[in-house]
Amino acid sequence: MAKVVYEKSRGLTDNPLSYCPGCTHGIIHKLVAESLVELDILERTIAIAPVGCSVLGYDYFNCDGVQASHGRAPAVATGIKRTNPDKIVFTYQGDGDLAAIGTAEIVHAAHRGENMTVFFVNNAIYGMTGGQMAPTTLIDMKTSTSPFGRQLEGTGQPILVSEMLSQIPSVYYIERVAAHDIPHLTKAKEAIKKALQNQVDGKGFSMVEILGTCPIGWAKTPADAMEFVKEKMLPYYPLGVYADKASNAGQGEVK
Amino acid sequence: MISEYTAKHRLTFADNLCKGCDLCAAACPKKIIKMDKTRVNAKGYNPAMCFDIENCIACGICAKICPDSVIKVERDV
Ligand SMILES: Cc1ncc(C[n+]2csc(CCOP(=O)(O)OP(=O)(O)O)c2C)c(N)n1
Ligand code: SF4
Ligand code: SF4
Ligand code: SF4
Ligand SMILES: [Mg+2]
Numbered sequence: 001m002a003k004v005v006y007e008k009s010r011g012l013t014d015n016p017l018s019y020c021p022g023c024t025h026g027i028i029h030k031l032v033a034e035s036l037v038e039l040d041i042l043e044r045t046i047a048i049a050p051v052g053c054s055v056l057g058y059d060y061f062n063c064d065g066v067q068a069s070h071g072r073a074p075a076v077a078t079g080i081k082r083t084n085p086d087k088i089v090f091t092y093q094g095d096g097d098l099a100a101i102g103t104a105e106i107v108h109a110a111h112r113g114e115n116m117t118v119f120f121v122n123n124a125i126y127g128m129t130g131g132q133m134a135p136t137t138l139i140d141m142k143t144s145t146s147p148f149g150r151q152l153e154g155t156g157q158p159i160l161v162s163e164m165l166s167q168i169p170s171v172y173y174i175e176r177v178a179a180h181d182i183p184h185l186t187k188a189k190e191a192i193k194k195a196l197q198n199q200v201d202g203k204g205f206s207m208v209e210i211l212g213t214c215p216i217g218w219a220k221t222p223a224d225a226m227e228f229v230k231e232k233m234l235p236y237y238p239l240g241v242y243a244d245k246a247s248n249a250g251q252g253e254v255k
Numbered sequence: 256m257i258s259e260y261t262a263k264h265r266l267t268f269a270d271n272l273c274k275g276c277d278l279c280a281a282a283c284p285k286k287i288i289k290m291d292k293t294r295v296n297a298k299g300y301n302p303a304m305c306f307d308i309e310n311c312i313a314c315g316i317c318a319k320i321c322p323d324s325v326i327k328v329e330r331d332v
Contacts, residue, residue, distance in 0.1 A: 002265060005328040006318035017323055021300070022276030026322025182282065182316055215276075223281040 009033040011042050013062045018053075022222020024179045024212035025054050028121055031185065032092070033061060035193045041200060045088040046080055048073040050102075052094035053128045053214075054121070071102020074109035077116045088199055090117040095136040096126040099159050106165070110205050113170030117195045118207040120161060123214040124233065131217030135159040138236055143217065158236065162209045166242035172204035174243040178211040180229035184239075203245070211237055264313040266305050267327040275300035279317035279326060285310050288317055 011033025019025045036042040047065035049057035050073050058065025064087075068076040073091035081089040098106050098120050109116065125143055126132040133143040133150055136158050140149040150158075162176045173195060177188035188210055195206035211233050213225035220228060241247075273296055280288040280303060287307040296302045303325065305311060313330035 001332055002329040003332045005313050005315035005330050007327040008269075008324035012324065016272055019322060021274035022278050023322055026324075027320065030319075030322075030324060182319055185319060222276045222278050226278070226281075 009037055011035075011037040011062050013060055015059050017060060018056055020216045022213075022215050022225070023053070023127075024123070024210075025121065027179050027185065028119070028188075028210050028212060029054075029057070029060055031179075031189045031192050032090070032119060035189060035196055036061070036063060036088075039193060039196055039200065041088045041196065044086065045090065046084070048077045048080070048089065048091040050091070050093040050097040051128075052097045052126075054092055054094060055128070057092050071097050071100070072105055073097065073102065074105040074114070074116070074118065077118075078109055078112070078114050081114065081116050085115075088117070088196065090119060090196065090199075092119045093121065094127065095120070095122045095124065095161075096128075096134045099135050099161050100126075106161075107168075110165050110168045110171050110207070113172070113204040115199055115202055115204050116206075117199045118205075119192065119195075120207055120209045121212050122161070122209055122237065123212045123217075124158070125214045125217040127214040127217050131214065131219075136161075138232055141232075142219075160237070162207070162237075162242045165207065170205065171207075171243045172245050173198050173206040173241075174209070175207075175241045176209040176211070176237060176239050178229055178234065178239055180211070180213070180226040187239075198246075209237075211239075263331040264308070264311050265327075265329040266308065266311060266317075267329075268303060269325045269327075270294075270302045271297040272323045273300055273302035273325045274298060274323060275302060276322065277303075278320045278322070279303050282316050282320045284314060284316065285312060287311060 045063040049067040051070035175191040198206040215225040290301040291304040318326035
């Protein structure tokens with residue numbers, strides 16, 4: 001008898017993904033979709049898609065969904081969750097969306113301790129618009145608007161969202177994970193499930209920052225982009241739990 | 256859809272969803288997946304294919320890393 005080791009999750013629709021070959025958005029979508037199915041919450045979940053490459057996310061997750069203006073997904077999620085407290089509401093946002101134009105929205109949603117789940121996909125670039133420098137772009141990283149590499153002088157330090165938000169006392173759970181290989185994907189999925197379960201249990205604001213790639217914007221093959229996450233992203237963006245009221249971890253504590 | 260059988264395991268590729276990104280090939284511990292240069296799929300890519308199914312251990316790694324959910328892996332139990 002044959003046992004299925006892996007097949008496409010029913011948490012995803014049949015729509016083909018619009019992402020470039022080898023982009024981690026597709027992989028991260030799978031982790032979210034599988035988690036919704038495994039927690040048995042797919043039928044009562046509402047996805048809030050951002051502006052960015054994942055703008056069509058509501059077409060890919062096999063649940064209800066809407067798309068918010070750039071950076072405003074946490075505000076839209078707040079309204080939907082407050083008026084539909086029985087629904088599970090998550091935002092799926094890129095770094096340009098969450099950590100640039102949407103910085104105010106995420107900071108205030110976290111301070112309000114909204115009972116929502118945020119998936120923050122940090123690929124250190126504005127992928128959708130042609131690979132421009134984002135606040136999260138690493139020092140010395142070349143982008144179409146930092147052709148000689150980002151410099152600290154003039155553009156400042158790459159923004160550390162998980163570290164920053166973990167200082168907010170009303171935050172329940174924040175973890176940073178990565179999507180560049182199988183062991184890290186296993187860990188990432190655990191964090192995603194925890195962040196959703198927290199909302200089911202009414203615990204409050206949970207966010208998972210997922211380090212991903214943009215092979216096109218980074219001008220790398222998909223496999224080399226995965227290496228770049230390991231070699232360059234992990235040292236600057238350490239993985240771990242930054243806040244967890246369930247275990248009293250937090251305030252920057254890394255496991 | 257192209258299915259590859261052994262007495263033990265089966266890989267099924269949803270060919271027309273494949274973007275030829277090579278992530279499955281790079282991640283396979285047995286290095287038995289390659290892009291099939293003899294075929295072009297509906298998207299215009301050379302799709303991934305297993306060229307040595309007898310050595311597949313049905314670990315599922317290729318399918319888990321695939322961003323486009325192209326591969327189904329079945330293990331004989
Ligand atoms: C109000 C507004 N300003 C600017 C833009 C242009 N814009 C579209 S996507 C984007 C950045 C997306 O980057 P990110 O959130 O990191 O997503 P990625 O594509 O990298 O996944 C920008 C600036 C817009 N659509 N709307
Ligand atoms: S531009 Fe970058 S982030 Fe957007 S789909 Fe392509 S590879 Fe992915
Ligand atoms: S199941 Fe494992 S061994 Fe078989 S092709 Fe996929 S990665 Fe390779
Ligand atoms: S990982 Fe998926 S999309 Fe990429 S080459 Fe393999 S089967 Fe095709
Ligand atoms: Mg981005």
